[in-house]
Amino acid sequence: MTTLTKTEGERAPSGSEAFLSVRDLRVRFSTEDGIVKAVDGLSFDVERGKTLGIVGESGSGKSVTNLTVLGLHNPKTATVEGEIVLDGKELVSATEKEMEKLRGNKVAMIFQDPLTALSPYYTVGRQIAEPFMKHTGASKREAKARAIEMLDKVGIPQPAMRFDDYPHQFSGGMRQRAMIAMALICNPDLLIADEPTTALDVTVQAQILDLLKDLQQEFGSAIVFITHDLGVISKMADDLLVMYSGRAVERGSVREVLRAPQHPYTWGLLSSMPRLGGDTAQALTPIPGSPPSLLNPPSGCPFHPRCGFTSEVGGNRCSTERPELPEGRSAACHLSGEQRSTFFIEQIKPRLG
Amino acid sequence: SNDSGNGNGKDDSKTKEDAKAQSKPVSYGDVQASNGPAEAVPGAKTGGTINVYQQSDLSHMDPGQIYVSDAGQFANLIHRGLTNFQEDDKGNLTVVGDIATDSGKSSDGGKTWTYTLKDGIKDEDGNVITSADVRHTIERQYSKVIFDGPTYVQTWLSGSDYRKALPDGPYKGKHLPDSVLETPDEKTVVFHFKAPQPDLPQALAMAGYAVVPEKQDTKEKYDKAPASLGPYKIAEYKAGKSLKLVKNDQWDEKTDSVRHQYVDGYNFTNTIDQASQTKRLLADQGEAKNAIQFTDSVDPAQLSTVIGDASAKKRTIQGYQVYVWALSFNLDSATMKDKKIRDAITYAIPNQSMVQADGGRYGGEVAGGLLAPTLPGFDPKYDPFGKLKKPNGDPAKAKQLLEEAGFKKGTKLSYAYSNTPRGQAQMVIIKDALNKLGFDVQAKEIDRATFYEQVGKLKNPYDLYMTGWGQDWPSPSTVITPVYDGDLVADGAPNYSHIDDAKVNELIKKAVTQEPEEAAKTWEEAHHRIVEGVNPSAPVYYSKQLQLYGSNIGGARFSTESSYIDINDLFLKQP
Amino acid sequence: MTSPTKAEGSGPSAALEPELASKAEPAEVEKLEGRSPGQLMWHRFKRDRTGMISAAVVIFFFAVAALAPVISSLYGKNPYTLYAQEPEYPFLLDDFAMPTGSLGGMSGDFWFGVEPKLGRDVFTMLLYGMRTSLYMAVLVTLFSVLTGVVLGMISGYFGGKVDYWLGRVTDFFLAFPQQLFFIAFMPVVTAMFVSPKDETPTYLRAVAIILVMWFLGWMGMARLVRSSVLSLREREFVEAAKVSGASPARIVRKEILPNIVTPILVQGTYMLPSSILSIAFLSYVGVGFTEPTPDWGRMFAIGAGIYEQDPAFMFFPGIALVIFVLAFNLLGDSVRDAFDPKTGR
């Protein structure tokens, strides 16, 4: 794990350094049943050459956040507030034209399900070459050459021949590689990978992760990596953001968050996870209860209905007051810092084995 | 002919006059009258093309196959026979020689008829027509090629199984013996009949006996591409769609005492239904100004507009059609056997409503008898059932008659009707009227294509049906004989009521051999006997014709002979 | 790994919000209990004003049709009497057999005027005509839907040879030029069922029309159902039923059928107005109902001929039909929208 140690201790998000900086992002969908606050005051930064991992329960707003960065939400149903600054440029207020220039060029995205995310109607080659032509003005032939090069790079055998294949002629792993090739063809400065390996099995997943890391090294791109799999995160990411109910509840470097998590939700995540070397006799400890409604989120700390530590906080603070997430390594919790480390060390850590 | 006519009409005042003109007897013309050219139409100009609106294609173009009116009207433009009808501006008809020099000379008490051909008669390719062509024309009617046309002359010559006399027609080199049909020289044709045939000149004037030149005869194919002798010839024909006629330069006006060649040609469009024809002619825009209705009439629904619009009304021609609509009783049915019941029904029919269903006062006129106003000797006052006084029927009288007959309420009556809008409307009326008398009317709709086939069956299961019949030429013989002669009751024959009355049969036998004057009296007697003595079918209405033509059409008039627009005198005011 | 949210979205009637709400507030469970997909749909539908209005119009039409005898007896006329021949109404029709007076003879006695030629009452003709049209269409639609559903399900569920042959049968029926077939064979079919002696009873005519339209009407539905079943039978709940030992009949009935109700319903709502139009078309070309059965199609046919002389006669059936078809189409769209949470409005 080459890059893991480097960032330690120097975690200091500041607008100047960050390549992508999201501030107080709020995304709301108006639906027939009411307003869904899919993202509710989220801030984070990503630096060049670094990977930010985002984990969180299903429906916690991970995908929406990243679609919003690319401006891919539907403006008719979604309202976006806050600030997204990419390399000094504000994106929330950017026009569609400006966004078109960025997408696929400076910022690229890898989607979760490569079968539905690739158009079935056009050849893989064409779909890969398109953004290159569009953003660099390259000719068809140049684009094709470049696309073949990219296919080769992501490990598709005989790329020149596979160029003219359709997505359905590719296996799952190959499709995902094609998606990656498509995302990387313009050497994007920011790569957003939304659960890129969920559809794949472990051996292929491992190949893809290695590939991404190596490509990042080569181009120095920033990566935002979304996943449910903490194992994958620990391999991929430098920094980690834990989301719950549209908000970030914990932030820090991967090492910090995974080894010394401070938020009860993160504890819950970690203890839910079976480990290869773990004790098989011991039952897993899932987080009790179900995810909150985004239509009608719980008052105060959104996690409080499922949290085992509310009684440790004085008064009704957990159910009335929303905990803030300070800058830097932090967690949005009413428990005090000491409380958190003691609880973790005394109650949680032993269970993690 | 069977139902190929549709109702239409005209002003009442004019009807009487028409009836007078249309019921005058025919006279036979001499050489003088038969010589061309025909009398010029005042103000006629030459040039231009007339558009003809038709709702369906002509059934036949081979003259041998032509029997119905639309094709007959058409035949006058391209075909010529031995004789033809000449009509003066008062509607008086004269039979004149067409390609023959006169209307025919009879000898041997009317059993032998001799015709001499005019000089200069050529077909469209310039071949001179000879007596051999006339013989060919008659003989080909014996072959299987011909099955639709009139059979009068053949039957008169060779009897009712005439086909046996010459099974292959002239096509295998055989001919009728000279004792039957003789062509002593190139110009002379002699017919030898077994009985006197005073009507021959009129029969020969039918399109069915127009000449088919031997050289041109293509048998079955001739029906699609006949050769012309008349003023026009076929330039282009699209079956079911359109027909283009152009001038036939081989036609010589000096040989023709009836036809003109004013316009350069005719364009038939055979896909325009009556409603559209009427709308187009009413609107009188563009090409419709040069257009005529040919054998169709004004759409009944639009009569009010046509009559109400003075400028349109000026562009109409009107007259009686040859059809009489009658409610035929199936005399073989048990219920219908009782004359009192037939009379009761006849009294009860609301004739006026029946007319309403076919265009109202302008579509027809309540009928007193079974002979049309177009026949010689028509008596407008003849009204044995009091229909003229009580056009909507006399239910009281009907009920009384039924009582006398010991009628049981709820007796089933099966009424067959053709499934057309008119048929349905009339069915509603008749059902309504008869149900009120206490009948249980079973209205049986018959597909319009098969209506006459079904009711023409001898063993048909129906009690009543509306039928129409029209003359072939202005003689009661062409009505009373086929429709009311008991000897001619057969499957498919037009004696729809199956009347077989000894007295009627006898009168018919007498009349057909009589000279026209006497015959007329015999026919009248037969007519009265049929209506009053037997009552095989209740007279319902005479149908009337109202046709519309474009504002640029000149010379339009009603033809007594065809009961359509007179096709011979038309020209374009501004060619 | 598919995230549950995603899987949810792919379901036909998934409603995310109540689910989440219920989880967050267990206290609300009672309130939300038993909120079936039907109820959800109803909820959605109730909020759709167009849908509600069109539903009201459609119901109105059906109610009027059902109550036609009552209405006409209150109104005091019927569609069969030739009023022009009744002594009370001597001047209904003029010399041309057209209604006297303006607007097709509209009057206090004859609200929508009188019919040309025969002088019947247009208002009651329209009412009774609606019966013919609507009831026939409902029956035709019902039969076609049933046949289509049954054959489609058999074809889709059993696949293989069954599917192949049913597919060919479908092709066969599909390959008939529909309009031509109607015209050519309506008389034939009628003739096949009636002895030539009897009056063809109206019900037989109706049966013939229904039969022909049924035979030529089920294929679309069969195809639709087949394709839905093809994808449904791969769903795991079908395997789950098989594992529990359920028979194919039970699986088709209990597991698959409830899932294709939506497309069937939607397709059905599209079929109904088109059946009405087809029936009207049959009468229009003269092979459907005959006099004196009141029928919209024939009113159209007559009306189209005289729309200049008597526009009212075309107007009433025309407008009634347009309104009904429009309302029904809108209703169909609304039903689909209500069933499908994906369509954003």
Place this chain on the structure above:
Amino acid sequence: MSDKLTLPKPQGPVDGARETLLSVEGLTKHFPIYGGFPIKRKVGAVQAVDGVDLSVGVGESVGLVGESGCGKSTTGRLITRLLEPTAGKITYAGQDITHASRRQLAPVRSEIQMIFQDPYSSLNPRQTVGTIIKSPMEVNGIKPAGGVEKRVRELLELVGLNPEHYNRFPHEFSGGQRQRIGVARALALNPKLIVADEPVSALDVSIQAQVVNLLQKVQEEMGIAFLFIAHDLAIVRHFSQRLAVMYLGKVVEVGDRDSIYNRPRHPYTHALLSAVPEVALDDATEDRERIRLSGDVPSPIHPPSGCRFRTRCWKAQDKCATEEPPLVQLSGNPAGHLTACHFPEEPTTEARAEDVVMDPALKALEDAPTMSPAKD
């Protein structure tokens, strides 16, 4: 395949006294491929499962892992008789059910149940939870004391759902809850064996944990045997006492949990284990081997000759192409640990001197900047 060397019924010696509940011998499923002209005929076959031997003891949980498409689900479906085996024999409780018809199967039906992968698609969206759970009872004519409804409510409670949920529809539940409904349905018939086909792979970690705990609970409390199919090795390890590793329609290695995870012998098992991403919770350096295979599993239509793994194996030799390795107990392995390999790996998962990286693209990338010597 040589029967003598194979031990087809490696009776679980874990508990010593465990009887065999289900045993499968030479189980084969070939899906025919049709083509040809003008008459369609069979032109080939997807050899989805090709001679699998497996056994499950009473109350035992056997894990089945392997790459995507290797035939795990097909095996599961064959055992539950959703598919008709092409060859082989399935014996359940001493009874041959290989080709039993639906009716013949009826008595056994209730004893073998299945839990499906996708918690959404395995529940009929148009049925209420109650209907879903009681359906199997209706089908099998089971009338529990106290009525069906009472039993359903008990089951709901057992799987940790609120009995009030009886009248709700699947879409009103979260993924974890839905999977519980699936479990309740499987339990409704008091089965002795449950085939669980990737029951948790669609769920996110915390929910996954809920479901695994639930399964473990029912297994322990009700003594139900499991065939647990998954590709997450950590979960399988957590849940199953014994484990079979499949590759391209064949079982390549089978054995006890500990012996497979700690002393794997087959190269493919090594590759699988090395690919599992693990959360590094402490600073201990990565001490596991790193193996990266290239490409995808070969097509099951034309599987490689001999050893099926040889095309992606770094140890392959000529012999592998000609001779199919039998599934045998290798020397040094505990009883019940069988491996099908001619050239087995060392029984350890320790990091090796050189990573095995067979993916050319990866290799190229890694070679370029870091020059890490990954050769083979």
Place this chain on the structure above:
Amino acid sequence: MLQFLIRRLSGAVVIMFLIGAFTFFLFYSIPQDFAQLACGKNCSPENIAVIRENLGLDKPITTQFWEFMMGIVSGRDFPQGHCAAPCLGVSFDSGDFVWDSIMDRFPLTLSLTVGGLVIFLLFGLGTGLLAAWKRGTAVDKIVSGASMVLSSFQIYFLGPIVLGLLVYQTGWFENPKYVPFTDNPGSWFVGMLIPWAVMATIFTAQYTRMARSTMIEQLQEEHVRTARAKGMRQRYVFFRYAWRGSLIPIVTIIGMDLSALLSGAVVTEFTFDLAGIGRLAVEGSLTKDLPLTMGVMLFGAFFILILNIVVDLAYAYIDPRVRLA
């Protein structure tokens, strides 16, 4: 591909044969005498016999059917002359070769269809796409509303009204008529304009609704989102990615409409007094003209089947996942 074609075409032949047989025997299943129908005013038994022989009705039904079917393959000889290979017999009523009659009418039907198709595709898809592009806006609402209302109209309602307004009342247009394109393209165009317009109005509405809804559906597809994520222009995404996906349902409907129209736009033809295939069919069946009815039926079935195959080919072309089998 070739295999697919051969298989489907041979299937089509079988279906045509079955339809022919069905039509033929259904026609004979009711008691009616074609010879008597065909004979006119003087139906003497002799004449009927002649007609019966002329029409070949004296032969057994199966022979008649066989000869008819063989005529399609190898032609037949009639008194009128030789009827070349796709011989559909001779009309009972007019005595014309049915094939010739059909070919004579077909140019009109084709003009009507193609012209109408062009108009309603252009307008229908155009407005549909516009509505989808501007979905939710006033434009969308107007377009959808109008199309909904228009699609509820019928040709036999709209046709007379349009004719009345544009032709009879104002005289702005000539009556619709067919002039062969080869004769005079100008008059051809002018003559067909009103039928096209009326036909297109009703069809357009259907296509508008269709195009709009499938496009909106497609725009929600994930691969369309991917295309946007690549920075492709919105128009490009709309017309390449979403459009391509909408094609399948659209092509399906086009295929159905096209085959229906080619096998005879009965109502349109009657409304505008045009003589096309539809009119021919109606004439044939009203006059119980068996060969004509058979011919037109088979001709129509031919289009339906061929277009089905074409549509399937189009599927494979549009969507590479579709395999032809």
